Each structure stands twice: as structure tokens, then as C-alpha cells.
Amino acid sequence: MANVMDVQTEDNLQYHFYPVSSGSIQFKVRAANDAHLALTLGPQETDPMYEVFIGGWGNTKSVIRRNRTKPDKVEADTPGILNGGEFRGFWVRWDGGVVSAGREGEVIPFISWTDPEPFHVAFVGVCTGWGASGTWKIEDGAEFDTPDKLEYKFGPVAAGSLQFEYRGPHNAHLCFTSAPAEVNPMYEVILGGWENTQSVIRHCRTKPDKVTLPTPGLMNPNEFRKFLIEWRCGRLLVRDGVTGAVLMEWVDPAPFPITHFGVRTGYGARGHWRITHFSPAAGQHLAPSAPAPAALYASPPGYPGGYGGAPMGGGQWIDASSGQVPPGAAPAGQDCSGEPLFVARAQHEGATIPGKLVQSHGCAYVPWGGLEHGKPQYQVLVGGSNNWVPTSGSAIPPGAFPGGQSEDGETLFVGRVRHEGSITTGKVQQSHGVCYISFGGQELGFPDYEILVA
Structure with a gap:
């Protein structure tokens, strides 16, 4: 536009x-x-x-x-x-x-x-x-101003990052909370504080600060400075929005779900903000972190037939909603917080997509189009095998469990990967040669993974 x-x-x-x-x-x-x-x-x-x-x-x-x-x-x-x-x-x-x-x-x-x-x-x-x-x-x-007043303006977040530009002499304050208010637990990021000499990460408005970094001249009242803040499994990163370099980092041993951000200025500063709402590539389908779709793989020795139809003893898909776990469902992985994850699937854009059920979030998540999509209505895999076989690329072992199909009718299998301290279940798409998982608001692709075999 x-x-x-x-x-x-x-x-x-x-x-x-x-x-x-x-x-x-x-x-x-x-x-x-x-x-x-x-x-x-x-x-x-x-x-x-x-x-x-x-x-x-x-x-x-x-x-x-x-x-x-x-x-x-x-x-x-x-x-x-x-x-x-x-x-x-x-x-x-x-x-x-x-x-x-x-x-x-x-x-x-x-x-x-x-x-x-x-x-x-x-x-x-x-x-x-x-x-x-x-x-x-x-x-x-979208642009807006914050007055010289220590009062946060809040907005919702839907992904694990916030990109913004700030123009002001000093003291750009941001908070991240589980409600549109200053409630604990809360992370605070102060950029260009103490008369534009240092920046900090603070937890629950208490001192000592978790991270302190000298940043003389970080802010400028005459030009916008760009930043990116990311959070995932308790890991909080503050990056330079131009180079991507990490300015500050802290890992919370007891992370909480972030649903809102707040911004403010104070201590003699007025600020002008431009916020890219929700994610760095807002409104666009993020490119998954995987190779481009490859030609179908010819099954190597040891996998004589590739996928040859419905597996035996593959279990059943049971309807559930709002975080419910049907009786008999067995954990197939765990979140980085240690919470068990279950194999789930849900409908999205004409596809039936395998993903993960996070009980505490009250929904299942499926990866599609570069993004993570939460689904309050889903199916959970109950019974059957819990046999996970290491593989890579488009090599689909005999008996691999078909968990759904793409919008184009391609069979999708159930896979899982280890990522940032988690074991996360997702979809294997043979024509792409990767296992896709939903993680931190994005769809991530991995050429090495485990696949569920009946």
C-alpha cells in the first residue's frame, strides 16, 4: 500500500x-x-x-x-x-x-x-x-505517543515477539504480562534509562535487576531506533532491530504465559512509538525454517516400501475440546516448562493437521502457513503404538502413522522434534522433506526428526 x-x-x-x-x-x-x-x-x-x-x-x-x-x-x-x-x-x-x-x-x-x-x-x-x-x-x-507519565498503555500479543521503533531522548519502558494491567508476574524492559546511559531487564518490579547493560546514547529524540523483543519458554531476548544482535538476555526459571504488552515513558521523556503488532512479519505468512519443498524421496535400504497404507494398531482419534485429555491418551513429548504434550490434530484451511495438545492452554496447536494456530476443538490420539523412529528428509519408514492430510490431499504423518528444551509433536510432510512443529507462534521445519510408527 x-x-x-x-x-x-x-x-x-x-x-x-x-x-x-x-x-x-x-x-x-x-x-x-x-x-x-x-x-x-x-x-x-x-x-x-x-x-x-x-x-x-x-x-x-x-x-x-x-x-x-x-x-x-x-x-x-x-x-x-x-x-x-x-x-x-x-x-x-x-x-x-x-x-x-x-x-x-x-x-x-x-x-x-x-x-x-x-x-x-x-x-x-x-x-x-x-x-x-x-x-x-x-x-x-500504527504510530502513537506516550506522555511523560509512568503509566503503561496495554495491547494484546498473539505471538512470541514484538517489533517496535522508538523516538525519544531516553526511558522507553515496556512490560509483558498475562493481563492488560500491571500485575505480577511481569517482565519489564527499560531501554535508555538513567538519562540514556543504561538498559535493564526487571522481573515483578523488584530489584536487583536481572540484567543491566551500559547503553550510552542508545536513544535519540530526533530519530527512530528499532528493536525486537522475543520471549519463548521463559527466555527473554532484546535485539537490535536492524542488525538482530542480542543486547540483553535472561531466562526465567518459572515462566508464565504472556498475553499483553505495555509501553510508557517517564522521568522527563516523551516518546513516539511505531509498533509492528504481534510479530516481525505481521500479517504475512512467515517462511518456515526449512528447505524449500523437494522432490519425493526414493526410499533407502531398510525402508523397502515407504508408506504402504494404513498402519496396524495405530490407535484412535477421539474428539475433545478446551484442553481436555481423553482417558488413555499418553504423553508423546513435553513443553520446555516440563508440561506433557499429547498428539492432537485439527482442521485448518481444508486440511487435517497433526500437532500438539497443551492442556494448560486449553487448546491444541497445529502448524500451517508459517504460523502456529490454536484450536479449541481438536482430536487426541488414544491407544496404539508409542514407537518413535528417527529419520530424516522424505524417508518415511514402513508403518508410519498417517495422522491427516494437507489441503491438497497429501498424507501427513505424526512426527516430533527436540527444540529449545522441548519435545514437540507436529506434522511430517513427505513432499517437503521435513517435520513441521508449531512453536512460539511460528511454524518451524526440521529435516531431522522422529516419526510415529505403529
């Missing part, structure tokens, strides 16, 4: 579509009511599609709708949110299945909904209707 676009929309409920290159847009609109946005795969009204209605029903409420069907997925009372005589600024974001909208300068959305089966958004459409014409100014990215 161009940096700035001026768009006129008539009172005809006909979307004007434009390509998007990131997972969010920022815009201003002048309309008396009914500013509508559509998020789609292509430049037309086709399913799947998200619609965000701002100031509908006589400028009294806003809703999120999927595939033009009712009931609406979520609605919020927003009286007077639009104005026909002045521009009002907003942002809309979509990542990891979370669709949200908020006012310019505010991090917390006024409306948000999580789609259990998200899709890749490539175009945005805008229109007005129901008695309103509109004027739009549309930009990429």
Missing part, C-alpha cells in the same frame, strides 16, 4: 480495494456514520472475509463480522465514534487470528475478536453507507 492514500466513498456500500503489505493499517475517516472495512484474500468481496463496521446503527455501535453472515462475531457500544465534520483516526490489525480495531493514539482496541481459523489478508476495502459518504486518509503502520 502507498504511504498515504486519499479515498472518497459514496453512500453505496461498495468497497474500494487496495493491497496491504503488513498486518495493520492506520487511517483517518470523516463520515457521519458507517465506516466499513473489509479484509480479504483478493481485491473483491469473496469469502473468507472479515468486515469491521465502525459507527454503525446511527453511529452508536461497532461490530466485527466474518463472511458477511450474522450473528456478528462481536459488537461494542461506540456512541459518537465518527463525526461528519472532522477526521477521526483509527487503526485495524489482524494477526494470528486476532482482528482488532482501536482509536488513533490508543493501544487497547475498542473491539477485538479471535478467529479460530484465520486466513491470510492481502487486501483491504473501504466503503460507507446507510446515509453516509466518507473521506479517508489511509496509511500503513
